[in-house]
Amino acid sequence: MDTVEEHPHSFLPGAWPFSEPINRLAYISVRALHGGDPVLQVFHDHDGDWQLLHGGATDEDDCKIICLGCAYERDSSIGILSGLPAGWAAYRESPDGPWRCEPYEDDDSEED
Ligand SMILES: [Zn+2]
DSSP states (O other), X not given: OOBOOOOOOSSOGGXXXXXXXXXXXXXXXXXXXXXXXXXXXXXXXXXXXXXXXXTTOOTTSOEEEEEHHHHHHHOGGGGGGGGOOTTEEEEOSSTTSOOEEEEOOOOGGGOO
């Protein structure tokens, strides 16, 4: 499991909802990280990685590495997805909307 260097976060350790380390490496789309777009799509990859994307993200969108703790710090509403199994994705229409979760195909084998 990939992690980033440990660093402080503003939430209390007891508030951490995920079973994974707080400094677990995750990917976040640049528009969600710097553009102020809310995270509307979350992928828990088949290999265990987390991807946090703004709505309508495509392969063209750049992703940056973030730590899961920083992602949670930015938007604690992703905490409810801590039980999302690997190979599942979650979507919502708006930052206040309910998450809709479903498994998705592993398309790593289709990379060209
Ligand atoms: Zn962090």
